[in-house]
Structure formats: structure tokens, C-alpha cells
Amino acid sequence: MRYGLPRSPSPPLVRRQPRRTSGFGLLSDSESEPEEPLSDADRTPSSPSSLSDSVCFESDGECPAISPSTRRPPRSPSERRHVEETVAAIRLRTRHHDPYEEWEKQTRKDALRTARRDHADILLETREQRARGRDLDLKLLAAKHEQQMVEVQMLLSTLKLKQQSDLNQLRVQWNEQDRLQHERIERGIRIEEENHRKKLEAERKKREEEERQMKLEEERRLAEEEKKRHEEEQRRKQKEAEEAAQRARDEAEREKRASLAAAEKRKNILGITPPDDDWVYARQVLKNLKAGPMRIVKADGAFKPQWNAIRRQITPKIGQLTQDQATIMRITNQILELVHPQHALPQPLYLASLSSLAKAILLQAETEVTAEKKSAIPLALVTANLLERLPVFSDVFFAKLVQRSGGWPVPCVIPSTDVGDAQWEEVARKKAMGYRVSNGEQESMGDYVTRISGIMRVYFLVLVASVAKPLDNMFRLPRYWTYFSRMLNDERLLSTAVAAQLLYTALDVGGMEAKHVWGKQWVKLLELLYEAATVGIGGKSSTLLGGQTPEGKAACVRVQLEIENIVRSP
Known part of the structure; x- marks a missing residue:
């Protein structure tokens, strides 16, 4: 203190x-x-x-x-x-001076001396007990070793007797096998001699039969030649008549094909094609891509390292996208320099690089867009720029899009047979429908809906994106109207949860833009969709848009709310 x-x-x-x-x-x-x-x-x-x-x-x-x-x-x-x-x-x-403290100190000293003495006694007793235990263990171990030695000697004697017996038995077996082998060899020699004799006899009879057949064949040939001459004359006359009829049919067929081609050309100009034809076209492009350029590049020792280097550079560039316009243009130019440089890549390598580029964009859409919807905007802008400036990329990208999403980009129901009327295998059909199958297990419906929605959001943003020159028919704005009309014309699609979620995604991306472009016609189409979401598909109250699954019901409500927002907006 x-x-x-x-x-x-x-x-x-x-x-x-x-x-x-x-x-x-x-x-x-x-x-x-x-x-x-x-x-x-x-x-x-x-x-x-x-x-x-x-x-x-x-x-x-x-x-x-x-x-x-x-x-x-x-x-x-x-x-x-x-x-x-x-x-x-x-x-x-x-x-x-405190007497209690002095007493306490003395007591501690006495207790310590007593404890040390007791500890020394305990250690001495413990050592003696351990020594007695070790002596006893040594005696028991010696007795056990002696007993085991006797048992081993007896076992060795037994094994020696058994070995001698086995040797004698093997000698008897070997002698018997030698005797049987000699008999089998002698029997085989006799059989071979008999077969050779029969073969010679058969060859003699065959030669005699062949000579007889040759005589008969010569007689038959002379008769057939006479018959052929007569038939040839008949065929010539009949062919002339058929050719005249065929020329008439060909002329009619050419006229029919010309009319169909003109109608098909008009449909292509207007972007009107059957949904199944679009899916077949995308599927055929994918098969040709895998069987042609991809197989060549993977098997070629010179192309494969270049292709791997391009793939490794594309993936991080796609992952660096932000909302900044300068960043979007910079990454677009960098990808163009990789895939389409001034010195053009060989055709197989170029197509394989386009396939890798499309795959990288779709994988980015699956991972980033499902977590944050805004990340789809820069990804869609880069995709639109690449579709505008890269030759053939539109076909490759749409084929990869159909591969990752099934028939939903078209939209259409996957047919019962593959291209060329090939029968589906179960796993191949699931992959063609866009499902991921890992270790024989298919992904859940919730994961499937979320992943397909992320990919299709990028596709819808490409449809409404502003570009300098028109893109391929698959990526133009009229395709947006076609998508809704095809979906409304197929009740099988409307009754699924995926369709409801994709319709909501499409309305969220371009619903207002479509209203400004098509006006009242677009509102009429939305009325049909609203009726399917509230009253029922085709007026049937038992079947609503999205079906009865939890995912479908939630997506149906979102479609209703989005349609109401679009219709109420000026």
C-alpha cells in the first residue's frame, strides 16, 4: 500500500x-x-x-x-x-510472529518425509513382485516351449509319412496316365488312317459326280441360253414401255418437288419449320460433329495439342465475364482471335474448337445463371457477338444446346426413335432428353428444371439481343413467337413442370419486348397461356400448366404473375 x-x-x-x-x-x-x-x-x-x-x-x-x-x-x-x-x-x-504458520510448515515437512518413506517401501515391494512374476513367466514359457517342441517333432514325423505315401500314389497315377496316353495315341492314329481312306473314297466319288454334273450343266446351259434370248427380247420390249411410263412419272415428280421446294423455301425464309425437323437437324449436326471433326482431332497427334490449348484458354475467359461493356467486347475479341485467327485453322480443328466454345458457354450458364440471373446478360451478349461473327457457329451452338437441354430449345417431345430410325437405349434416351446420368442415377427433377432454366435464359436473351446484322433463323426474334406457339400447341409439353418454368423464364426475359413488337397479338397469345395456367390446358380443369408436382405448381403461379405484370404495363 x-x-x-x-x-x-x-x-x-x-x-x-x-x-x-x-x-x-x-x-x-x-x-x-x-x-x-x-x-x-x-x-x-x-x-x-x-x-x-x-x-x-x-x-x-x-x-x-x-x-x-x-x-x-x-x-x-x-x-x-x-x-x-x-x-x-x-x-x-x-x-x-504467527505460531500457526510455523506449525503448518513443520506439518508439511513431516508429511513429506512420511510420504517419501512410504513411496520407497512401495517401490521396493513392487520390484520384488515383478521379479517373482518374471521368474514364474520364464518357467511357464520354458515348459510351453518344450511341449511345443515335442508337438512339432510329432507333426514332422506325420508329415514325412504322408509325403512318402503321396509320392507312391503319384507314381502309380503317372504310370497309369502314361499307359492311357499311349493307348489314346494309337487309337488316334488308327482313326486318322480310316478318315484318310474315307476321304480318298469320297473324293473319287465327288469327281465322278462332278463329271456327271458338268454334262448335265452343259445341256442345261444350252437350254437356258435359248430361253434367255427369248426372255431378253421380251424384257427389252417391256423396258421400253416402262421407261416411257417412268418419264411421265418423273416429270410429275419434278413438278411436285419444285412446288414443295418453293413452299419449303418460303417457310425457311419466314422461319416456319416443323419442330421435329428442327430437332432432327440439330441431332444430325451433333452426330456429324462427333463422327467427323471431333474424332479426327482426338486421333491426330498434331491437332489434339492445339485443340487442348484453345479449350484451356476459352474456359477462364468465359468465367471472367462481367456487366461491363468493355469487358464483354474484350473477351469477345480474345475468343475470336483464338478460334478464328487471321490464318484460318484447319476445318476439323476449327469445328472442334467451336464445339468446345459452345460447351463452355452452356456449362457457364448451368453454373452461374442458376445462382444469379443477372450473370446471363453478359454471357448472352458474348454469345450473340460470336454467332454474328463466327461462320457455322450457329449450327454447332444450337446442336450443343439441344444436346444439353433435350427437346426444350425447339420445343418438342423426343421421338421414340433416334435419327435414322435407330432404337433408343434407356441411358441414351435420357441423355437425349437433357438429363444428367451419373453412376446409373438420374438427377432429380428440381436440379433438372433449374439447370435447363439457366441454359434457356441465355438462349432467350440471345433472341432479344440487339445485333448489327441478322443472325441465323434459330436465333432471331421471330423464334421467340414460334417458341410460345409451339408450346401452346402441344399439351404434352404444357403439362410438365419444365415447360412452366421455361415459359416463366421466357416471359421474364422478353415478355415486355414482345408486347412492344407484336402488340395485341401478343396479348391474345398470353391470354391463351393464362387460361392454361388458371382454368386448365384446353379448358380441362383437371390438367393445369406445369402439372401437379410442387415445382410445376410454383412455376405456374410465377407464369400467372408475370403475365399480369406484362398486360398491366403501358
């Missing part, structure tokens, strides 16, 4: 005898307390420097004068009494 006392004014420096103090900085017991109040000079504590100095001044004239303002005022009686009581308490504390 510290005590703060006011500082008194410093007296003139005078050499004084040092006072004896105790170990705690107090006066010794031999010194008596001053009975009279100390003067200011006596009360002033000496500074550390003054105690250590050996030179002091006797008078004020020998030292510099001290300003009166620095002198300490005298202590009051209460302060002096407080100091004296404090000093007395400290002195009493230093002289106090």
Missing part, C-alpha cells in the same frame, strides 16, 4: 549523519521517536542525489539560493498523526 504525503519545502543543504533504518526503510528500534515536532529542515526527505553525494554545503551562501515558492508548507497535526500511525502499523507487521 502506498501513502502520498505532501512535499515540504526543501531546506538548505547541510551535511547530516545518515539515520539507521530497517530493511523496510523505517527507523531502527534503537532510535526513539522525536518528542518535539520536527522543523521544516528535519522533515524534508533527502533526495537520492543528496544521499549519494559526499559534498554538502554548511550555509546558504555556499549553495545557490532556493526560491521561496518551491518550499513545502508545514504538515497539519492530522497529517503528522496519520504518518505516525502508518509507520507504527508497518513496524508492528514486520515484528509479528
Whole structure:
């Protein structure tokens, strides 16, 4: 505990005898307390420097004068009494002797000595017990070893007898096998000789039969030649008549094909094609891509390293996309330099690079767009720029889109047979429908709907994107109208949860833009869709848009709300 006392004014420096103090900085017991109040000079504590100095001044004239303002005022009686009581308490504390503490210290020492003695006895007893245990274990082990030795000797004797018996038995078997083998060889030689004799006899009979057949064949040939001449004359006359009829049929067929081609050309110009034809076209492009360029590049030792290098550079660039327009143009130009440089890549390598580029875009859509819808905008802008500037990329991208999403980009129901009327295998059909199959297990419906929705959001954004020149028919704005009309014409599609979610995604992306383009016609189409979501598909209350699954019901409600927002907007 510290005590703060006011500082008194410093007296003139005078050499004084040092006072004896105790170990705690107090006066010794031999010194008596001053009975009279100390003067200011006596009360002033000496500074550390003054105690250590050996030179002091006797008078004020020998030292510099001290300003009166620095002198300490005298202590009051209460302060002096407080100091004296404090000093007395400290002195009493230093002289106090506690018998209980002395007894406690002695008790601890006695307990420690007793514990050490008991511990030494216990260690000695433990060592003796361990020694007796080791001796007993050694005796038991020696007896066990002796018993095991006897057993091993008996076992070796038994094995030796058994080995000798087995050797004798093997000798008998070997002799019997040698005898049987000799008999089998002799029997085989006799059979071969008999077969050879029969073969010679058969060849002789065959030659005789062939000679007889040759005679008959010659007679038959002469008769057939005569018959052929007659038939040839008949065929010539009949062919002339058929050719005349065929020319008439060909002329009619050419006229029919010309009319169909003109109608098909008009449909292509307007973007009107059957949904199944679009799916077949995309499927055929995919098969040709895998069977042609992809197989060539993977098998060619020169193309494959270049293709791998292009793939490794495409993936991080697609993943660096942001909303910044400058970043979008920069990444677009970098991808164009990779895939379509000034010195054109060989055709197989170029098509394989386009396939890898399309796959990277779709994988990015599956991962990023499902987590954040806004990330689809820069991805769709880059895709539109590449579709505008890369030759053949539109066909490759749509084929890969159908591969990853099934028939939903068309939209259409996957047919019962593959291209070329090939029968589906179960796993191949699931993949063609856009499902992911891993270790024989198909992904859940929720994951499937979310992934397809992310991919199709990018596709719908490409349809409504602003480009410098028109894209392929598959990626133009009229395709947006075609998508809704095809979906409304197929009740099988409307009754699925995927269709409801994709319709909501399409309305969220381009519903307002479509209203500005097609006006009242678009509102009429939305009325049909709203009826399917509220009343039922085709007016049937039992079948609503999206079906009865939880995903379908949620998507149906979202479609209703989105249609209401579009119709109410100016």
C-alpha cells in the first residue's frame, strides 16, 4: 500500500549523519521517536542525489539560493498523526510472529518425509513382485516351449509319412496316365488312317459326280441360253414401255418437288419449320460433329495439342465475364482471335474448337445463371457477338444446346426413335432428353428444371439481343413467337413442370419486348397461356400448366404473375 504525503519545502543543504533504518526503510528500534515536532529542515526527505553525494554545503551562501515558492508548507497535526500511525502499523507487521504458520510448515515437512518413506517401501515391494512374476513367466514359457517342441517333432514325423505315401500314389497315377496316353495315341492314329481312306473314297466319288454334273450343266446351259434370248427380247420390249411410263412419272415428280421446294423455301425464309425437323437437324449436326471433326482431332497427334490449348484458354475467359461493356467486347475479341485467327485453322480443328466454345458457354450458364440471373446478360451478349461473327457457329451452338437441354430449345417431345430410325437405349434416351446420368442415377427433377432454366435464359436473351446484322433463323426474334406457339400447341409439353418454368423464364426475359413488337397479338397469345395456367390446358380443369408436382405448381403461379405484370404495363 502506498501513502502520498505532501512535499515540504526543501531546506538548505547541510551535511547530516545518515539515520539507521530497517530493511523496510523505517527507523531502527534503537532510535526513539522525536518528542518535539520536527522543523521544516528535519522533515524534508533527502533526495537520492543528496544521499549519494559526499559534498554538502554548511550555509546558504555556499549553495545557490532556493526560491521561496518551491518550499513545502508545514504538515497539519492530522497529517503528522496519520504518518505516525502508518509507520507504527508497518513496524508492528514486520515484528509479528504467527505460531500457526510455523506449525503448518513443520506439518508439511513431516508429511513429506512420511510420504517419501512410504513411496520407497512401495517401490521396493513392487520390484520384488515383478521379479517373482518374471521368474514364474520364464518357467511357464520354458515348459510351453518344450511341449511345443515335442508337438512339432510329432507333426514332422506325420508329415514325412504322408509325403512318402503321396509320392507312391503319384507314381502309380503317372504310370497309369502314361499307359492311357499311349493307348489314346494309337487309337488316334488308327482313326486318322480310316478318315484318310474315307476321304480318298469320297473324293473319287465327288469327281465322278462332278463329271456327271458338268454334262448335265452343259445341256442345261444350252437350254437356258435359248430361253434367255427369248426372255431378253421380251424384257427389252417391256423396258421400253416402262421407261416411257417412268418419264411421265418423273416429270410429275419434278413438278411436285419444285412446288414443295418453293413452299419449303418460303417457310425457311419466314422461319416456319416443323419442330421435329428442327430437332432432327440439330441431332444430325451433333452426330456429324462427333463422327467427323471431333474424332479426327482426338486421333491426330498434331491437332489434339492445339485443340487442348484453345479449350484451356476459352474456359477462364468465359468465367471472367462481367456487366461491363468493355469487358464483354474484350473477351469477345480474345475468343475470336483464338478460334478464328487471321490464318484460318484447319476445318476439323476449327469445328472442334467451336464445339468446345459452345460447351463452355452452356456449362457457364448451368453454373452461374442458376445462382444469379443477372450473370446471363453478359454471357448472352458474348454469345450473340460470336454467332454474328463466327461462320457455322450457329449450327454447332444450337446442336450443343439441344444436346444439353433435350427437346426444350425447339420445343418438342423426343421421338421414340433416334435419327435414322435407330432404337433408343434407356441411358441414351435420357441423355437425349437433357438429363444428367451419373453412376446409373438420374438427377432429380428440381436440379433438372433449374439447370435447363439457366441454359434457356441465355438462349432467350440471345433472341432479344440487339445485333448489327441478322443472325441465323434459330436465333432471331421471330423464334421467340414460334417458341410460345409451339408450346401452346402441344399439351404434352404444357403439362410438365419444365415447360412452366421455361415459359416463366421466357416471359421474364422478353415478355415486355414482345408486347412492344407484336402488340395485341401478343396479348391474345398470353391470354391463351393464362387460361392454361388458371382454368386448365384446353379448358380441362383437371390438367393445369406445369402439372401437379410442387415445382410445376410454383412455376405456374410465377407464369400467372408475370403475365399480369406484362398486360398491366403501358
